[in-house]
Amino acid sequence: MPATPSLRLGTRRSPLAMAQAHEARARLCAAQGWDESAVELVPVVASGDKIQDRPLADIGGKALWTRELDIWLREGRIDIAVHSMKDVETERPEQIAIGAILPRVDKADVLVGAASLAALPQGARIGTSAPRRAAQLLHRRPDCHVVPIRGNVATRIGKLAAGEADATFLAAAGLARLGEDDVGARLDPEEWLPAPGQAAIGIECRSDDAATRDLLAAIDHAESHAEITAERALLAALGGSCHSPIAALSRIEGGDIVLRAAIYSEDGIHRIEDEARFAIADTSGPAALARQLLSAAPEAITALFDGVR
């Protein structure tokens, strides 16, 4: 009998992270014909999960989601780490490689607490700690008030029920992975652009671990990978931080990437939106779009970005 292969999969502990870890394990094992016991789930507490009372942007940004898993991966305590790509910084350590992107699901945001943006009562309080969602909301509904809200999906829905806010935004992908498909009103992603990398699960491994890279390559979804690579390159070229309201949506069309993006001032008053089409292999496409956006943007927007016009 062949020895049972054993791979340690690191994940955050939130219910959404665990659901994503299970999906990653299922795909990995199905592709290799392994029993699921071949992949051990190793839940790791992330700093972002320990600090719940302040907005992510104020306490260190996206690195708080990856720092612990990065260390565990580099020290060899786990072999792979599963992430929501939306939460992964564009600059990754050289020792870590994005080995697989799973097929992307619904990229839309969902509004929970009202049937549509137009149906929100005048002056409604909307819970979100995401600068993108806040700016998008204020652009469309300047009468509304943004109140900070954090915590995992269930916590946020609970805070809504407790009256901390009248409505909130959640990612359709996250809700679907938790089996909560019927929560809230879906916002058309063409009109309400999602975050770069939204709805994509990424699996990382050590860059020098060739055997694991092969395992991940077997489940990599090329189109989803190309999309998130373009969206992340745009984010990097804009020089945005987690304070920078940026929304992006890409799709593959006949061997090209069509990448659409919008950047906002924090108060949502200013918004610049543009689109570019370029070959998947053209790695300079996203940066060209970033320059186009920044060159058209007023100071209230460019002050939030470090990118070069």
Ligand SMILES: NCc1[nH]cc(CCC(=O)O)c1CC(=O)O
């Ligand atoms: N910032 C938390 C986070 N990171 C990824 C998702 C959803 C799943 C995804 O986009 O892949 C969520 C929750 C949310 O925005 O509702």
